[in-house]
Amino acid sequence: MSRLILFNKPYGVLPQFTDRGTTSPRPTLSDFIDMPGVYPAGRLDLDSEGLLLLTDDGRLQARIADPRFKMPKTYLVQVEGDAQEASLESLRQGVRLKDGPTRPAEVERIAPPALWPRDPPIRFRKSVPDCWLRLTIREGRNRQVRRMTAAIGHPTLRLVRWSIGDWTLDDVPPGEWREAAIVQR
Incomplete structure (x- = not known):
């Protein structure tokens, strides 16, 4: 069964699990999400906030992130x-x-x-x-x-x-996450 995580990414958090870019570490997804095998579906810049979807399903990740699907x-x-x-x-x-x-x-x-x-x-x-x-x-x-x-x-x-798509930040406070249902289309 595929997993889908809705994360409300705070401002200043890198949308990845490690920070390889600086000598002073910045907050990353690993500071908020302790679930092996899930990866972001798309990007959300360091200085942007809000909904970041993570999944362990490569096909779902592509459907969410790839512009040809026009989500x-x-x-x-x-x-x-x-x-x-x-x-x-x-x-x-x-x-x-x-x-x-x-x-x-x-x-x-x-x-x-x-x-x-x-x-x-x-x-x-x-x-x-x-x-x-x-x-x-x-x-x-x-x-x-x-x-x-x-x-x-x-x-x-x-x-x-x-x-x-149909996934929203409703009831997900900043820095928190919840699992969501995956709707097949």
Whole structure:
């Protein structure tokens, strides 16, 4: 029987089980998950938070991570500035990045979500407004959401992946995980 783990990755945690990159060790998945044989299905950058799926099933891992399966990934994104409808429409059409155009995204402005505090907190600037977006993409380029919001003039301040396909962070606090059912399609 395959296992699937839903982990709420905190900010600053490497999305791997070991840290081979620095002389001062950073927190890794092994600081939170003690389950041999599971591996991340996809990436979630060091400075991003939220849902990271881990599995012991290579086929499931590929189905989740491989962009050709177009599994939707939804993010809650705090951006700098007051994103207007014209900017959001650019994301809906697809924006041009250095590595080519993106697929169209689903995006809407949302009220600030009831999230856990981030450590360290986002730097607040009284003279610069910010707003929150719910953004869904169906591809997975390196730092794609951050590059997309920057391309429309609204750099990302905080990025929380909320869902991948039907799996969500509901009831999974930061730094915690739970096993999930695997739905075959």
